[in-house]
Amino acid sequence: NAVGNHEFDEGRDELLRMQNGGNHPTDIYSGKGLDADLKDGEFAGASFKYLAANVVDANSGETLFPGVGIKNFLGNKVAFVGMTLEGTPTIVSPSGVAGLNFQDEADTVNALVPQLKAQGIQSIVVLIHEGGFPTVSGGQCVGISGAILDIVNRLDPAVDLVISGHTHQEYNCLVNNSAGKPIRVTSAFQYARRLSDIDMVIDTRTRDVVSIAANNVVVPVPAVSNNTVPLDASVQEVIDHYAAESAVPAARVVGKITATISRSMNTAGESALGDVIADAQLDATNDADTGNAVIALMNPGGIRADLPFSAAGKTDGDVTYGEAFTTQPFGNSLVTMTLTGAQIYAVLEQQWGAAQPFPRMLQVSNGFSYSHNFPLPLDRNLTATEGTQFTTSVRGNSYVVPGSVTINGVPVDAATSYRVTVNSFLADGGDTFTALIGGTDRLGGAVDTDALEAYFTANPTGLAPGAQNRITRN
Numbered sequence: 001n002a003v004g005n006h007e008f009d010e011g012r013d014e015l016l017r018m019q020n021g022g023n024h025p026t027d028i029y030s031g032k033g034l035d036a037d038l039k040d041g042e043f044a045g046a047s048f049k050y051l052a053a054n055v056v057d058a059n060s061g062e063t064l065f066p067g068v069g070i071k072n073f074l075g076n077k078v079a080f081v082g083m084t085l086e087g088t089p090t091i092v093s094p095s096g097v098a099g100l101n102f103q104d105e106a107d108t109v110n111a112l113v114p115q116l117k118a119q120g121i122q123s124i125v126v127l128i129h130e131g132g133f134p135t136v137s138g139g140q141c142v143g144i145s146g147a148i149l150d151i152v153n154r155l156d157p158a159v160d161l162v163i164s165g166h167t168h169q170e171y172n173c174l175v176n177n178s179a180g181k182p183i184r185v186t187s188a189f190q191y192a193r194r195l196s197d198i199d200m201v202i203d204t205r206t207r208d209v210v211s212i213a214a215n216n217v218v219v220p221v222p223a224v225s226n227n228t229v230p231l232d233a234s235v236q237e238v239i240d241h242y243a244a245e246s247a248v249p250a251a252r253v254v255g256k257i258t259a260t261i262s263r264s265m266n267t268a269g270e271s272a273l274g275d276v277i278a279d280a281q282l283d284a285t286n287d288a289d290t291g292n293a294v295i296a297l298m299n300p301g302g303i304r305a306d307l308p309f310s311a312a313g314k315t316d317g318d319v320t321y322g323e324a325f326t327t328q329p330f331g332n333s334l335v336t337m338t339l340t341g342a343q344i345y346a347v348l349e350q351q352w353g354a355a356q357p358f359p360r361m362l363q364v365s366n367g368f369s370y371s372h373n374f375p376l377p378l379d380r381n382l383t384a385t386e387g388t389q390f391t392t393s394v395r396g397n398s399y400v401v402p403g404s405v406t407i408n409g410v411p412v413d414a415a416t417s418y419r420v421t422v423n424s425f426l427a428d429g430g431d432t433f434t435a436l437i438g439g440t441d442r443l444g445g446a447v448d449t450d451a452l453e454a455y456f457t458a459n460p461t462g463l464a465p466g467a468q469n470r471i472t473r474n
Contacts (some may be wrong), residue, residue, distance in 0.1 A: 002082030003052045003065065004129035004166060005424065006331060008096040009447060012064065019065070021045030032245050034238065051082020051127065054108040056101045064100065068112060070121065076202045078123040079116045081109050085130040085147065085166060090442035091335050091424040097444075105130060106154035113156045122208040123200070124159045131167035131187050133429055135355045139194075139216045141173035143355070146429060152185055154178050160209040161200065162186070167428060170194055172214050184212045193219055250322030255456020257319055258464045261307040263327075265300070265361060268473040269351075269378035273303055273327070274363025275466020277448075280455035281334055282365040284446050285421040291336030291443045293421040294407055296365040297347070299431050302423065302448075303363070304329055317462060321453070328448050332423035337439030342414040345400060346435040348372075354396035355432040358382060362433075364470050365421075371404035371472040378473070401474060423448055 007015050017024070023042045024030035031042045038044055053067025069080045083105050089097045109126055116124060132146030148164050155162070157179040163186050170189035174182035188194040194216045201210045220229040263273040278296045285291035305326045310316045339347070352359045352374060361378055364370075376386050376394060405412040412418070422436060424444075429437045446454070456463065 002127040003084045005088045008092045011096045054083045054103040077121045079121045080125050082127045092444040105151045110156045113158045125161045129166045131164040134171045139170045252321045253318045254453045255319045256317050256462035258462045260309040261465045263303045266468050267379045268471040269361030270468045270471040272465035278363045278365040280452045284451035285336045293336045293419045295368045296421040298363040334445035335427040336421045336443045338417050338441045339420045341412040348400045367408045369470045371401040372399045373474045374399040
C-alpha cells in the first residue's frame with residue numbers, strides 16, 4: 001500500500017506506529033479494536049506493508065519504508081513501486097514531515113527500473129498517491145488534467161501500469177509515457193465506492209506484460225433500494241464494533257452555538273455555516289507562524305450537514321464532536337498559499353467555469369467580499385431546464401463584478417499578492433478550481449475539523465450563524 005499525504009498528518013513516529021503496532025501515546029481510545037487486531041492488548045500494527053519509495057530520511061538518506069513490494073505469480077515476478085505525492089509537505093503541517101524529504105515521483109521510479117531489471121523483473125506497476133481531474137464524470141478521460149499527466153509522461157517505458165489516487169476521481173485512461181507509448185492509468189474514485197478490476201496478462205517466456213485491461217466497478221450501496229448484494233459479515237462486525245466504540249467520543253461537546261447553523265445558501269450563494277467554517281479556517285492560519293492568511297475559501301461540497309441547535313441526546317446549543325465531524329467528514333488539512341489578485345478573480349470565476357457540471361459557490365471568510373451577476377438560482381438545485389441552460393450557454397462566462405472584490409474594504413489589486421487558505425482538496429484543483437494549483441509558497445496546516453474545534457474553543461459563549469452578507473448578487 002502506497003503512503004499518502006494523510007499518513008503524515010501526525011508525523012513520522014505515528015506513521016511508524018500504524019505500521020509496527022502499539023497504542024497511540026495520547027489517544028485514550030487507541031487499542032480498542034477487535035481481538036484479532038490486538039497484540040498484548042495493544043494495536044498489532046497494519047496487516048499490510050506500507051511503501052514509500054520517494055520518502056527519504058533527511059539524515060540517513062534511507063527511505064522511510066521500502067519503496068518496492070514484489071509479488072510472485074507462478075514464477076513471474078511483478079514489482080509494485082509505492083509513492084506519495086512530492087508535494088506532501090505543502091499540504092500537511094511542517095511537524096508532520098519534519099526530517100523527511102519527498103522526492104520527484106517520476107525520477108524515483110526511473111531510478112528503480114535498472115535495479116528491478118537486474119533482478120529479472122520485467123513487469124512493473126506504480127502505486128501512487130497523486131492523480132488527475134477529468135472534466136467528464138463517470139470514469140471517462142475527457143480533458144483530464146493534473147499532476148499525474150506530467151508524472152506518467154516522464155516514466156521509463158518499462159513501467160506497465162499506474163494505479164493512482166489522491167484526487168478522489170474516477171478514471172481509466174491511456175496516457176503516454178516518456179517514449180510516447182500509451183500506458184494504462186486508473187483511479188477508483190473514493191471511499192471504496194468503486195473498485196478497479198485490472199486484468200494484466202504476462203508472457204511467461206519473457207516475463208513481460210502482454211496486455212492490460214481495466215474496468216472501474218460500482219460497489220452497491222446497501223441503503224439503495226433493490227440492492228440484492230448481501231452484507232459481508234466480517235466487515236459488518238468491524239463496523240458494529242467501532243460504531244459502539246465511537247459513541248462516547250462522538251458525544252464529546254466541542255462548543256456551543258446560539259441557533260441552528262445551516263448550510264443552505266441564500267440567493268447570492270452564501271450559507272451561514274459556510275461563513276462559520278471559512279472564519280474558522282482563517283482563524284487557524286492568520287498568524288505569522290501558521291500562514292499569514294487574509295482570506296479563507298471553503299468548497300460547498302465539503303460541508304455535508306447543518307449544525308443543529310437541538311438534537312436527541314444533547315443539551316440545546318451544544319455541538320458534539322460527532323456533529324462537527326459529520327459536517328466536515330473528509331479529514332482535509334488546511335493549505336495556505338500565495339495568490340495574486342488576478343488569480344483570486346480567476347478562482348471566483350471558476351465557480352461557474354466551463355468545466356463545472358453545476359455552479360459551485362465557494363464560501364468566504366470575514367473581511368472578504370465581492371459582487372456577481374450570475375443569472376441562475378443559487379439557493380436551490382437547478383431544474384433540468386436550468387441545468388441545460390447552464391451547460392450550454394451560462395458556464396464559462398464572467399460574472400464577478402470588476403472592482404467589487406475587496407479585503408477589509410480595500411479593492412483587490414490584480415498584481416498584488418495575498419495569502420489565501422483553502423483545504424488540501426481545493427489546493428490540488430479539486431472541484432475544477434484549477435486556478436488554485438498555481439498558488440505558491442504553500443504551508444500545510446491543521447486538519448479542518450481540528451480548526452473548527454479550535455474556533456469553538458476560542459468562542460466559548462457560542463457561535464452565531466453567519467450573517468451571509470459577504471457575497472452580493474446584483
